[in-house]
Amino acid sequence: MSHNKRIAVYPGSFDPITNGHMDILIRASRLFDHVIILIAENGAKNSRFDVVARQKMIAEAISDAKLENVEVDVTSGLTVEYAKRIGANHLIRGLRAVTDFEYEFKLAAANSFIDPDIDMIFFMAKNDFDFISSSSILEMADGGVDVSSLVPKSVIKYLKK
Numbered sequence: 761m762s763h764n765k766r767i768a769v770y771p772g773s774f775d776p777i778t779n780g781h782m783d784i785l786i787r788a789s790r791l792f793d794h795v796i797i798l799i800a801e802n803g804a805k806n807s808r809f810d811v812v813a814r815q816k817m818i819a820e821a822i823s824d825a826k827l828e829n830v831e832v833d834v835t836s837g838l839t840v841e842y843a844k845r846i847g848a849n850h851l852i853r854g855l856r857a858v859t860d861f862e863y864e865f866k867l868a869a870a871n872s873f874i875d876p877d878i879d880m881i882f883f884m885a886k887n888d889f890d891f892i893s894s895s896s897i898l899e900m901a902d903g904g905v906d907v908s909s910l911v912p913k914s915v916i917k918y919l920k921k
């Protein structure tokens with residue numbers, strides 16, 4: 761029997777974090793001893809919030825949800841390399857409807873090419889959250905729609921800025 765802690769990394773842009781992300785995070789936190797939600801800095805993507813703001817929103821959401829085995833971190837490198845470095849064997853991702861499948865399928869293949877020992881685990885989006893993406897949140901909030909039931913409380917004040 762192994763006494764090694766089971767650690768997972770949940771990487772993404774989280775620009776900003778939504779209740780869809782939170783649902784995946786909560787479910788992953790029940791399956792693993794420790795989960796790191798990892799902001800992957802992606803130079804190619806234009807982001808609305810800087811990494812520091814995204815990290816603050818996530819840290820507050822984790823604390824409000826009382827997820828004691830979850831931490832937030834940032835990387836500018838490959839998530840697989842990050843996972844290896846901290847001794848995590850699994851990457852968590854979420855799947856909405858059919859739209860995410862092709863992208864995630866390719867990502868899983870690329871990650872497996874980099875390191876076949878690190879496996880990806882997919883959680884199906886809940887129906888209620890299926891339509892939520894960071895970009896749809898930003899569009900709705902910019903258009904004056906009340907999105908307070910779709911994002912953690914910590915995100916609302918940043919959307920108002």
Ligand code: ADP
Binds near residue numbers: 784
């Ligand atoms: P990325 O830019 O890496 O796709 P995102 O922050 O957009 O980062 O998403 C991170 C992960 O969370 C992805 O696997 C994405 O499919 C998943 N995800 C995003 N929104 C939802 C949602 N509403 N329900 C379930 N999973 C989601």
